[in-house]
Amino acid sequence: MADEGPTAETRSDRGAGSGVRGVKSALRTVALLELLAERADRPARLDELAEELDVPRSSMYQLLQTLVDCGWVRTDTTGSLYGIGIRTLLTGTSYLDSDLSVRTIRPYLDEASDALGETIHLARLDGPNVVYLATRESHEYLRTISRVGRRVPAHAGALGKALLAERLEGEVPLPEGPLTACTENTLTDRAALVADLERVRERGYAIDREETVTGIAGFGFALRHDVPAVDAISCSVPVARLTEEHQSRVVSVMREIQTKIETLLSRVSGAPDWR
Incomplete structure (x- = not known):
């Protein structure tokens, strides 16, 4: 495998063949959620996520806080660790039920x-x-x-x-x-x-x-x-x-x-x- 990790833009490119240009903030959000889901029981730190997805640290922090507020990402009591949030479970079960x-x-x-x-x-x-x-x-x-x-x-x-x-x-x-x-x-x-x-x-x-x-x-x-x-x-x-x-x-x-x-x-x- 290549040494350079995938960016937010390369992780979630399933719609690339549609001819519609991806919205950068949406791509980053999906890439972040997918990365946290892949990590499962291994919570991540802000710097890890920013580096893995090649996103500026300040932008990653703002994105994380927004998703924490919405329930899509959770954080520990110190606010330094992040994991997938409970709202993602609702989406997954809805997919199966529908x-x-x-x-x-x-x-x-x-x-x-x-x-x-x-x-x-x-x-x-x-x-x-x-x-x-x-x-x-x-x-x-x-x-x-x-x-x-x-x-x-x-x-x-x-x-x-x-x-x-x-x-x-x-x-x-x-x-x-x-x-x-x-x-x-x-x-x-x-x-x-x-x-x-x-x-x-x-x-x-x-x-x-x-x-x-x-x-x-x-x-x-x-x-x-x-x-x-x-x-x-x-x-x-x-x-x-x-x-x-x-x-x-x-x-x-x-x-x-x-x-x-x-x-x-x-x-x-x-x-x-x-x-």
């Missing part, structure tokens, strides 16, 4: 979880990453780190690979430079990833063998009610108890759930066609 696809799919995650006794996920492609939208945890093993809202490189797991395989090779949204490794098994060689995506297309689902989390295998299935698919479901299983028989059972159940969801969502009308 999404018809997520509401429709949730009961089928329960059905798959009950049938398999394993952890089931729903995720959505967001640029070169997937974001977890819903999770049903297994009671048989400790939690994985795939909490709702978590962002994972799409190339590093079954959910992402299932969605990348739905796109032509030239349209796969991968970042420039080396691919990030989540574990020693993550596919970071582009040629190897391309070959694996071809196997996903032939097989009809993606397999992740300890590529996202050590000790966990995943099986990902794209939901093709959208073209190309943007949502996928997966089943995660500890490799220590993944027999061939159980793998066949997982694939069979998840394919059935995939078909049910696609059939139901293809009949749903009236929802906005989000871009």
Whole structure:
């Protein structure tokens, strides 16, 4: 990776292709919130944030104080540490509650979880990453780190690979430079990833063998009610108890759930066609 960190203008450039010039203050605000969200339980100091986003210290202080007053950022009793604020939770839950696809799919995650006794996920492609939208945890093993809202490189797991395989090779949204490794098994060689995506297309689902989390295998299935698919479901299983028989059972159940969801969502009308 380059030594120079991303600026406020480079962190939040998803709308760059729209032809509309970004508003500098808005870009800074979004970049700051994204940075604080990425840091999770690691609060940041004013100087750290100003340096990371290449924003003057005085401007960063004013922005932070405004967001603290509005509840989007919180600070400690000394006023020297900053973290993500409670208002962001309202926005996140509103996104999930307002999404018809997520509401429709949730009961089928329960059905798959009950049938398999394993952890089931729903995720959505967001640029070169997937974001977890819903999770049903297994009671048989400790939690994985795939909490709702978590962002994972799409190339590093079954959910992402299932969605990348739905796109032509030239349209796969991968970042420039080396691919990030989540574990020693993550596919970071582009040629190897391309070959694996071809196997996903032939097989009809993606397999992740300890590529996202050590000790966990995943099986990902794209939901093709959208073209190309943007949502996928997966089943995660500890490799220590993944027999061939159980793998066949997982694939069979998840394919059935995939078909049910696609059939139901293809009949749903009236929802906005989000871009």
